Amino acid sequence: MRMTWSKGAAGVVTAVRDVGAVGLGAFPMGMAFGVLVVHSGLAWWWASLFSGLIYAGSLEFLLLSLVLVAAPLTTVAATAFFVNVRHVFYALSFPLDRITGRAGKAYGTFALSDEAWVVTTRTGAASWAGRRILGAQGVVHGYWAGGATLGALAGGLVPAGLGGLDFAVTALFVALALDALRARPELFTPLLALGCALFARFVVPGQLLLVAFALFTAGLLLRHAWRVRA
Amino acid sequence: MPDAPYLLSAVGVAAAVTWALRALPFAVLAPLRSSPAVAYLNSHMPVGVLTILSVYALRDVTPRVPGRVWPTVLALAVTVGLHLWRRNLLLSVLGGTAAHVALVGTVFTG
Numbered sequence: 433m434r435m436t437w438s439k440g441a442a443g444v445v446t447a448v449r450d451v452g453a454v455g456l457g458a459f460p461m462g463m464a465f466g467v468l469v470v471h472s473g474l475a476w477w478w479a480s481l482f483s484g485l486i487y488a489g490s491l492e493f494l495l496l497s498l499v500l501v502a503a504p505l506t507t508v509a510a511t512a513f514f515v516n517v518r519h520v521f522y523a524l525s526f527p528l529d530r531i532t533g534r535a536g537k538a539y540g541t542f543a544l545s546d547e548a549w550v551v552t553t554r555t556g557a558a559s560w561a562g563r564r565i566l567g568a569q570g571v572v573h574g575y576w577a578g579g580a581t582l583g584a585l586a587g588g589l590v591p592a593g594l595g596g597l598d599f600a601v602t603a604l605f606v607a608l609a610l611d612a613l614r615a616r617p618e619l620f621t622p623l624l625a626l627g628c629a630l631f632a633r634f635v636v637p638g639q640l641l642l643v644a645f646a647l648f649t650a651g652l653l654l655r656h657a658w659r660v661r662a
Numbered sequence: 663m664p665d666a667p668y669l670l671s672a673v674g675v676a677a678a679v680t681w682a683l684r685a686l687p688f689a690v691l692a693p694l695r696s697s698p699a700v701a702y703l704n705s706h707m708p709v710g711v712l713t714i715l716s717v718y719a720l721r722d723v724t725p726r727v728p729g730r731v732w733p734t735v736l737a738l739a740v741t742v743g744l745h746l747w748r749r750n751l752l753l754s755v756l757g758g759t760a761a762h763v764a765l766v767g768t769v770f771t772g
Contacts, residue, residue: 512679523687541685602719603741603758609712625710629717644714656702
């Protein structure tokens with residue numbers, strides 16, 4: 433028994449070390465989400481439920497703003513699709529073949545967040561066995577859900593009238609957009625997206641996300657078709 | 663305030679769509695790997711999606727309510743400035759949010 437315990441503890445230590453600062457960043461971000469949940473008027477455990485079951489940071493921030501205006505479930509589904517469709521491409525590089533067993537594969541795909549993908553596809557992770565990959569994923573998941581729960585519990589201590597906290601979502605998206613722009617310095621795509629978003633904002637404000645995403649995707653495909661012909 | 667059944671359904675839908683997007687591609691992506699259109703979408707989607715999400719997050723800011731516009735503009739400047747300077751996501755988000763909270767609570771209380 434003692435053997436198993438120390439082995440388990442060593443596994444956790446390895447996982448925490450493997451995940452490092454990339455995953456640790458999920459903790460304070462989770463806390464910010466938790467604070468926002470209770471400040472929106474929901475009970476603290478909704479923060480645990482959102483972060484534990486959906487486990488997709490930016491979508492959870494967005495979902496919070498959607499459910500507060502009782503958005504239809506079709507809008508929720510469409511938003512989840514467009515916000516997380518980038519994960520489709522993680523299948524090209526995530527080492528799922530090294531994870532054995534149904535439960536392992538199920539958790540490995542469920543917990544394939546941005547941070548988990550970064551951690552498990554780094555050069556140093558190429559030799560990791562399935563258990564070590566799952567351990568790292570579990571630690572990132574724990575950071576996010578734990579941070580959200582703690583933030584929600586502590587959120588009651590932050591003055592209820594504290595305005596302007598919801599800016600965290602805006603700042604998150606703007607900073608991530610800057611990162612994406614730096615990874616691919618080119619202005620056509622962000623300008624196309626900006627045009628689609630502003631059009632949707634002023635013409636169909638009730639369906640901003642859906643219309644903007646659809647127009648943007650259509651625009652990209654048209655541009656691709658045009659470039660192939662040219 | 664939304665009721666619990668609605669909230670649970672919303673969480674369920676969001677979780678199901680997210681998991682499907684993460685799991686199904688392992689089965690179906692293989693034949694698409696070579697598609698140039700998919701590769702093009704893959705490389706161009708992120709910056710566009712994040713731009714759209716930024717506009718969405720700012721949708722309620724209108725010039726008709728100046729007390730909301732200025733804290734937002736200034737906090738955006740802090741966020742972008744911090745991010746270009748330190749390239750630290752957490753620092754930019756916390757700095758921008760702190761600036762916004764401070765401005766809304768002090769200078770622009772209207």
